[in-house]
Amino acid sequence: MESTKEKSFSRRQFLASASVLVGTVVAAPAFGMPAYIPNLRKPNSVFKGVQVGVITYSFRSMPSGTEELLRYCVEANVSAVELMGPAAEAFAGAPDAPARTGDDEADKVARAAHSQALAEWRANVPMTRFEQLRKMYKKAGVRIYGYKPSALGPNNTDAEIDYAFRAAKALGANQANVEFPKDPTHTQRLGTIAARNKVYVGYHGHTQQTFDMWDGAIAQSPYNAMNFDMGHYVAAGFDAIQFIKAKHEHIVSMHTKDRKSKANGGANLPWGEGDTPIVEALQLMSERKYKFPATIELEYPVPEGSDAVKEVAKCVEFARKALGA
Template sequence: MKNRREFLKTSLLGAAGLSLAPTLLQGAPAIIKSYNKPNSLINGVQIGCITYSYRSMQDQSLEANIRYIKESGISAVEMMGEPVEYFAGMPSPTFNRMRGFQLGFKQRNGENLTSDEQQELAEIRQASEAYAKVVSDWRAKVDYKKFEQVKKMFKDEGISIYAFKPSAFGMNNSELEISYGMKTARILGASHVTLEHPDNDGHTMILGKMGEKHKMSIGYHGHEQQTFTFWDKALAQSPKNGLNFDAGHYVAAGHRDMMELIQKQHYRILSMHIKDRQKPENGKGNLPWGTGDTPLKDILTMISKQKYKFPATIELEYQVPQSSDAVKEVQKCLEFCRKALG
């Protein structure tokens, strides 16, 4: 009887406690829902990451990419196309695409390729052209339900996709592929797609008009060819054309007016890549954050104070130390942002 009385007393006190602690317990479902999920929204600034940052990781599957993002503490991303499309059933290439990216990046940076590297790059590009036809045929009859599944996979882990970057928007892609890319981005929940600026006014016009049709914005990415007026033509062509600005490359190009550019174009910047690069006189290197010339703290502080809406996207391009990996380095970049915005 005593045990029963103690049980009833404890139960009644517990019930009373529930009614007397509404603030904490009413929030409990939200707490439970967000438990063990990343949050990289810092003082109003959405810190994101482009999944290209994880290119050095051995497993490049969609499931692995989601794990990398979550372990990095990132809650919103610019998603490269390949992991998503392979999950959806896109045929895999029979050549080393990553090697092609490495050689192409080296060439774009003005480094001299050896004769063997030049031949290797030429062979990869030839194979890439044949593969593009295979991919185009697959995209023409894709099952879009797989992309709905992808969105749920990200949502379940507390991660949103704000930008999508499949290789579907180039000058060699058909309008059908462009439509596919924009429709896929919308299903994934992205506000915009991204691509390298094609340096062709006719093509940015086509993309802008198709963006209007599909209600999808297009962010044009630039490297060291970026200037203060680099995007002006595309912006005038369509309200759906915008900037996928890269702060690090802008510094490496030797420009001194980046803050003015951000202030002028903030309403057309869809997302911004952040990395720490050196000025030309210091070598243009990609360095661990805080050791280069990109004014990262000033940029992040301005985004926060001015309440700009675009995300700041971590792009890991410096050499990953042998004792580390890409996930750990993205974690360091995110911690830099937390301290800068603290």
């Protein structure tokens, strides 16, 4: 059943008011270089004790350098972020990926050479540029709490995996996140290296998520944890609130999106239009003082005339309204 708070939170009223607010937010002067950031109002997306963040994957439809991603966060009033690997690694000087030529064999050889060069770079790169990136974001009012590079797979070297956790720590994050591996020997490997660095590995799931999917990995290492996705969990046919209540101690961050339930087709929709109990989850996090961030992951189609920054800002405002902040 819905709580009194939820009943008073009209989705139609919210969507109308949010569109007005977002128009104001994104009308702020744009900037091209991080030096301008201190002149703008710093973002604040902590509402009633709940940190609302965003994964930078949400801005995939837009230019995605580190300065641009930071600008999007500031414009959308997001004060914390799960940073995808490509932008951070480019900032730190990683070798560029080869352009596709259309020659399958030549492209395969080029990709293999790039993978080897990237592995060598990761094994030897100093953390200085990652620390600079953390400071740049912090100065603008944005905390980096998660890092998701393509360095945690079964084909990556131990040195690359170690790099992922060291880079996460240099960025100020307490977690390096990865898609949930199928092989339990790999979660053991990741958990061991994570423990050595004292940084959590957050395993992310899609519709393969079940109530006990993470249990084996968590038993392997105290640094194996959950990057839970409540939208995908609902689309798989399960109760996200029950899961959060039972497993909150092992959740390091929670991807937040609105999907229809499995019975209703599972579609990704704007917040407030699906079956995912976002309002109830945010209120639960506030009432019980859960400390993991609620990470906006924008996966519904961006409406014509809008863009990813405006849609993320709508999600932030939805969360603020849901929490009565």
